[in-house]
Amino acid sequence: MLIGELASRAGTSTRTLRYYEQHGLVRAGRDANGYRQYDDAELRVVHEIRSLLAAGFALEDIRPFVACLRAGNDSGHVCPDSVLVLRRKLAEVDGYIEQLTDIRQQLRAQLTEAVAHRESPCHTQTCQP
Amino acid sequence: MLIGELASRAGTSTRTLRYYEQHGLVRAGRDANGYRQYDDAELRVVHEIRSLLAAGFALEDIRPFVACLRAGNDSGHVCPDSVLVLRRKLAEVDGYIEQLTDIRQQLRAQLTEAVAHRESPCHTQTCQP
DNA sequence: CTAGGCGTTGACACCGGCGTCAAGGCAAGG
DNA sequence: CCTTGCCTTGACGCCGGTGTCAACGCCTAG
DSSP: OOHHHHHHHHTSOHHHHHHHHHTTSSOOEEOTTSOEEOOTHHHHHHHHHHHHHHTTOOHHHHHHHHHHHHTTOSSTTSSHHHHHHHHHHHHHHHHHHHHHHHHHHHHHHHHHHHHHHTTSSOOSTTOOO | OOHHHHHHHHTSOHHHHHHHHHTTSSOOEEOTTSOEEOOTHHHHHHHHHHHHHHTTOOHHHHHHHHHHHHTTOSSTTSSHHHHHHHHHHHHHHHHHHHHHHHHHHHHHHHHHHHHHHTTSSOOSTTOOO
């Protein structure tokens, strides 16, 4: 399989595949003419990468998942290293959610206050009390 | 008040203040020697900006809040334009929280699956079934 | 032979808020 | 006069994943 085919099969671009390879995540052999030749298994690897990226992982974090897949496991997240990363990410995501929840509260409070303010004398953009 | 003083009073850097000015958020007069001269009211403006940035707003979104303050209101979020932005941001934040919640669910599911997998024959990084 | 469609590497652009360095002007004290 | 410390503008770097263009090689069909 050449790079164009893998790209379209994986729903991404050739640029992206080369980038992943450059960072050691995807592997390719070479034809006599220098073209990259991909094993069928790489399609799964790319899918794993895309899925994890979509979940907010950085490429660096994805490394163990790919290694886990290459080790012959049917999913990339069953290996100890992957689990560590998963736990770390879960904590991280929890932190984000907490922050966003706080911010959400602030926004609601400010909106409420703004609505209450409509009853006060100054309610236009240009008023000068 | 010169830029250094405003910076330290606002807990930020001179670079940052010039950046805000460049984007039309903070205003400064000029001394005869070209030094920026800040009105005391600008301190409040800078605080408003910092606070909104911390809440995840972009500089562009902050513009109406500053205008609202300059219009003489005691808080920047009571004007109609600000309220629009607040609503938009609230929806945006809700979206983020929703996404993150989904991702959190996925992470927990994968962790659970990984733990269950420990009972299966292949549980090391290097195993080859 | 040529056009066109695939492949190759390399490098710049983007986003956004700032750090940071460069090179210089101005004020004040020793 | 010199140092020190404030100020000025201008410009590059960062982060991370990808788009995009350049300039070129390979292969096939007309």
